[in-house]
Amino acid sequence: MINLPHSFGYLRSRETLARSQVLQRSWSLMIDLSVAGICLACFYGVVLLARYWFGHPTPQIEISLSPRALPLYAFYSIVRIWMAYALSLIFAIVYGYTAAYNHRIEALMIAGLDILQSIPVLSFLPGVMLAMVALFPTRQIGLELGAIILIFTGQVWNMAFSFYSSLKSLPRELREATIIYRFSPWQRLMQLELPYAAIGLVWNSMVSVAGGWFFLMVCEMFVLGTRDFRLPGLGSYLQTAASTGNGSAIAWGLFTMIAIIVATDQLVWRPIIAWSDKFKFEQVETTSRVTSPLLHLFQNSRGLQALQKHTIQPIAEAVYQRFAENRQRLLAATAPSTPRAARNRQRGISVLQWIVLLAVVGVIGYAAIHALYLLREVKRTQFLQIMGGAMATFFRVNTSLLLASLWTIPVGVAIGFHPRLARIAQPLAQIAASVPATALFPILVMALVQMGGGLGTASILLMMLGTQWYILFNVIAGAMAIPSDLREVAQLYHFTTVQRWKTLILPGIFPYLITGLVTASGGAWNASIIAEYFRVRNQTLQTFGLGAIISAATDSGEFHILLLATIVMAGMVVTINRLVWRPLYHLAETRYKLGG
Amino acid sequence: MRAIFLLSLYYGHYKALQGNDTLSAKPAKCSGLQIPTNFQFQKTELMPPVIIRAEQVEKYYAQPSENRIQVISPTDLTISEGEIVALLGPSGSGKSTLLRMLTGLSTPSAGQVYWHEKPVSSGEANVAIVFQSFALFPWLTVVENVEAPLKARGMEPAERRKRAVKMLDTVGLDGFQTAYPKELSGGMRQRVGFARALVVEPEVLFMDEPFSALDVLTAENLRSELLELWHNKTMPTRAIFIVTHNIEEAVLLADRIIVLGRNPGHVRTDFKVALAHPRDRKAPAFTQLVDYIYKVLTQPERKLPALPLTPEGKPVRDQRQMHYQMLPHARPGGIAGLLEILLDHNGKDDIYRLADDLAFEIDDLLPIVDAAQLLGFLTVNEGDAAITPSGAEYANSEILRQKELFRTAAVENVLLLRQIVRAIEAKSDKSVPEEFFHDVLDEQFSEDETIRQLETAINWGRYAELFDFDASRRRFTQPEKLEEVSSGEIEE
Incomplete structure (x- = not known):
């Protein structure tokens, strides 16, 4: 997963593919032909997908390990991710908009966002899959939708949050200008709200899509008890290759994956970032673009x-024009009406709102009570086991954070302080970070187990694999943000190494470090579900922990244990966020903010 | 319209409007002030039609307790055809709030604003606002910014473009159509702001401190161009309403000036200006008028207007009668600086001249004058500031003695500081959370003002070594003893 801090990476590596001189010659025909080619390719892709999705589900999908099957598999995986992303984008905009403009439910929606962000998405996998397969029993589309919805739940929350906070920080005078110049809600959205939120949405989209790969790998290899829900894709290819120990297939799979990620970066994100440059809300034009x-x-x-x-x-x-006409008509209609009539109309709306609200509360309450009924089946010993598992996983998560910090902080600071090192190390780190940890899991587990280590220690390494990049990239950004005059002061007064770290470097990177650690902590909890329980070549490796309990319950279809374990995990993540990370974040914002 | 406008130029002269029928409940409290005699004229004979009429509009925020925080007390106001009205006042007098109520952006807590005798909320008032921060969309080109309001009205693309380009031409931005606002200088950006405002052909053009984000020369240039457009009738606008804190700007532009007082905001005086354009800053009539406005602003009000009642019949709490004084947001260093300058001017000077010498606007200078007055370092009479003996001693002392004098004056005169010191002494751990005073002040001030009051109190208290403030724990603590010993030694 890549987490690129702002103004980072893209500004440095932009020379690689920038052959704009070639394009500046007006080869209009060539350009048009290539655009037409892209359109045709899209069309064919849709046809291909439709034929596949509406076919009957093949109960047991054989994953072919031939490299020739890879392009098709990669195509399926990419479509899943981008469908999920499109869904996320729409949802994020609707959710953020509703939360920002409905004062009554705003607090509820934001608290919901906070909790949904911390819930381990993978726990929902069995439920979502079963529901979707039940909806479309004879069609492949059910399975596909299940995977897409799952990836969506992993992608959407940070985007929704970003859009919401952009709306909340809209400059007052710009908002007033849209009112005084009679903008319709549509025009306000297109000319003020979306452009203002664009940059935040783009950066969060990148993080989300990278995270999507992580979940995709899991979704494609989903097995529930005796039922096999495997989907053809890059993730299932890699996993099958690993479990059969086919080295060349693993290499082909990894190569394809990195190629896709680099291509996405160049063909999608870079144009979008270049385009979104005009939405920067700045007074002065920046030089680097x-x-x-x-x-x-x-x-x-x-x-x-x-x-x-x-x-x-x-x-x-x-x-x-339609909006303007509607407005005129509305004005004509309301002009003669008295304030009392307007108030009555408002009351009418609020009655309708109450009915909707009651219906929603009713449905939620009904579902929640049924879910709680499930919990009655949990036995005392099982409960204690879950609690013990939570402790074990808590220990593992924090160990992995500590280990990750131990190497990323010195390395990150070194990279941040030395521009020349950064030029070499950053693109490498970005590529390394962009390979989803879940893709490497099967390979690593096999290697570690063969070396004789148990899954207990291996799972700590696996969690690190997914989360250390968040810390690394944030530390690099933090080190780069330390003003050079402060560093010169440290040099001038001959600070000792310890003093340098204590008074300059650690306080300087503190806000960034906290941001990285919060994200890494959440990611590690989620990764524990896959890291602590592993099935390979018809045998199951597992260690004692909350993640293993969740995975095992998923495998055996024990939904009551799954539910309780998920609640415990979500509860722990939310509690840690509130009690540990939020105060630290506050401290970072108030005390260690540079150039406040 | 031009005829009426000229009439008001030649016959209409300014006068305080205490008794004027358009402004009935006008408690103009300037009884001690003489308006310069050469400007006192009879009432205008021809009353131009009224466009906007605000009737007893007020703004307040209800508090959880019974109190409410009054921002603007009930106010009547009219804007008539052919006039440029300037609204002046110190910060916190609710100038911008009043402007937003007049445009319909903000609904008054009570009272009603009428546009051509129709409530502004039900109809479509054709207005435009020029904002202090320009409020341009940085992602739209200059011409797209100007077109946006027309697009909102559903105008055809070709017609829209034609009008936008024509308006850009009028404000002198020909050739900049496809530039983005960030490529332009501040003055050119505000020109775009004007073009966007004028392209909708507003009946009344509102301006909210339009020149205060610009440098002096650019502002001067834009002001004179605006006047030129107005007098040549190049723009279809019937009236201009400008909010400013720059007195000279008001006198340069306006046909009528309204001065607001604060706590809560209310009209102190409302008069017409009949100086011929172009106005000369150095002319005695001009400076006399500026001086008069300074006097109004610095003179304390003698009699308070009657307090309004809440709908439940309880009296509204007026901040002047409240427990805590409103601390002016000035720094101790600023106070010392002002006193030193005053000493150089033989201990007494006109506030207007002081502001002129320092190139300060009233928003910068008045808080410092108020603070010095509150601490008993100077007195203000008829727009003249005179230093007191304690003020003179303060200005002449070195830093540690200054702190001591400041400490004595602060404890004596500022209730909040006195209370903080006592609370710290009373506690066994010698520390009090900020929260405590926040809650007490909250009853009296709005949330923002409470925070600013505490900031000022902390600033003064730290300077005077009355207490220390631990910013990470948000607690007031006792200052370290070491410093008291050292200051004691120096005294001996």
């Missing part, structure tokens, strides 16, 4: 321009 040849291609294609001129623009104009 991200460029993208692909964006240049799109913006200069005559075909696309003509298409936009003849489709999008007339539609947009029609929309705006």
Whole structure:
């Protein structure tokens, strides 16, 4: 998973593919042809998918290990991730918008976001899969939807939060300008709210999509008891390759994965970041900019321009005119009415709102009570076991955080302080970080077990694998943000190494370190579900822990234990966030903020 | 309209409007002040039609307890055709709040604003606002920014573009259509702000401190261009309403000036200015008028207006009668600086001249004057500040003695500081949480003001070594003894 701190990475590695001079010659025909090619490819992809999805589900999917099968598998995996992402984006915007503008439910929605963010998504896997398969019993689409929804639940929350906080921090005078100049809600969304939130959404999208790979690997290899829900994809390919010990297949799989991630970076994120540059809410123009040849291609294609001129623009104009007319009509209708009538109408709306609210509360209450009924089946010994497991996992999570900090802080500071080192190390670290930890799990577990270590220690390493990057990248960003005059002061007065770390480096990177640790801690809890319990070549490796209990309950279909263990895990994550991370965060914001 | 405008220029002259029928409940408390005689004229004979009429509008925030925090007391106000109205007042007098109520952006807590005798909330008032921060959309080009309000009205693209370009031409931004706001200087950005405001052909153009984010020369230039547009009738606007804290700016631009007082906001005086344009800053009539406004602003009000009742019949709590004084947000260093300058001017000077010498605007200077007055270091009479003996001693002393004088004056005159010191002494662990005073002040001030009051109190208390403040635990603590010993030694 990549977590790129702001203004980082892209600003440094932009020379690699930037051959914009070539594109600046006006090869309009070539550009149009390539755009047409892209469209055709998309069309074919949709046809292919439709044929596959609406086919009958093959009960046992054989994962072919031939490299020739890889392009198709990779294609399926990519589609899953981007479908989930599209869903996340829409949901995040709707959720953030509703939360920001409905004062009555705002607090509830934000608390919900906070909790949903901390719940281990993987616990929902069996429920979601079973529900979706039940919905579409004879179609492949049920399974696919299950996987997509699961990836979605792993991606959406940070995006929703980002959009919400952007809306909340809109400058007051800009908002007033939209009111005084009679913007319709649509125009306000298009010209103020979305542009203002764009940069935050883009960065969070990158984090989300990277996180999507993590969950994808798990979703594609889902087995519930005797039922096999495996999906053809890159994740299942890698896992099958690992469990059969096919070295060349593992290499092919990893190569494809890295290629996809690098390509996504170049072909999707870079153009989007270059494009979103104009949404920066700044008064002065920055000198360093991200460029993208692909964006240049799109913006200069005559075909696309003509298409936009003849489709999008007339539609947009029609929309705006419609809104303006509606407003006029509304004004004409309300002008003679007295304030009392307006108040009555408001009351009418609020009655309807109450009915909806009651219905929602009713459904939630019904479901919650049924879920709690499940818990009655939990025996005392099982409860104690879950509690013990929670302690063991708590210990493991924190050990992995500690170990990760021990190597990432010195390395991160070194990279941050030495620009030349950064130029070499950063692209490497980014690629290393972008390989989802779950893809490497099978390979690593096999290696570790063969070396004789138990899964108990191996799982700590596995958790580190997924989460150390959050800490590393944040520490690098923190070290880069320490003003050079402060470093010069330390040099001038001959600070000892200990003094340098205590008075300059650690306080300087503290806010960044905390951000990294919070994210890493959440990630480690989630990873424990896969790290502590592993099935390979028809044998199950497991160690004692909350994650293992959740996975085992999923495997055997013991939903009451699954539910309780999930509640315990979510409770622990939320509690730790409130009691430990939030005060530390506050401290970082108030005391250790540089250039406050 | 032009005829009426000219009439008001030649015949209409300013006068305090205590008895004027358009402003009935106007408690103008300037009884001790003489408006310069050469400007006192009879009432305007031709009353131009009224566009906006605010009737007993007020703004308050209800508190959890029975109190409410009054921001603006019930106020009547009119804006008529053909006039530029300037709204002046110190910070905290609710200038911007009043502007937002007049435009319909904010609903008054009580009272009603009428546009052509229709409630502003039900109809469509054709207004535009020029904002202090420009409020341009940085992701839209200059021409798209200007077009946006027209787009909201559903205008055809071609017509929209034509009008936007024409308006940009009018404000002198021809050729900058496709630039982004961030590529422009502050003055050019505000020109875009003007173009966007004027392109909707507003009946009344509102401006909320439009020039205060610009440097002096740019502001001067924009002001004169605005006047030129207005007098040449290049813009279709019927009236301009400008909020400012710059007195000279008000006198330069306005046909009518309204001065607000604070705690809560209320109209102190409302008069017409009949100086011919272009106005000369150095002309005696001009400076006399500026001086007069300074006097109004610095003169304490003698009689308080009657307090309004809440709907339940309980009297509204007025901040002046409250327990705690409102601490002016000035730094001790600023107070010392002002006193030293005053000493150089033989201990007494006109506040207007002081502000002019320092190139300060009233928002910068008044809090310092108020603070020095509160501490008994100077007195203000008829717009003149005079240093007191304790003030002179303070200005002449070295730093440790200054702190001691400040400490004595602060404990004697500032209730909040006195209470903090006592509370610390009374506690066995010699520390009191900030929260405690926050809750006490909260009853009296709005949330923001409470925080600012505490900030000022902490600033003063730390300077005077009355107490220390632990920012990470948010607690007031006793200052370390070491410093008292050292200051004692120096005294001997």
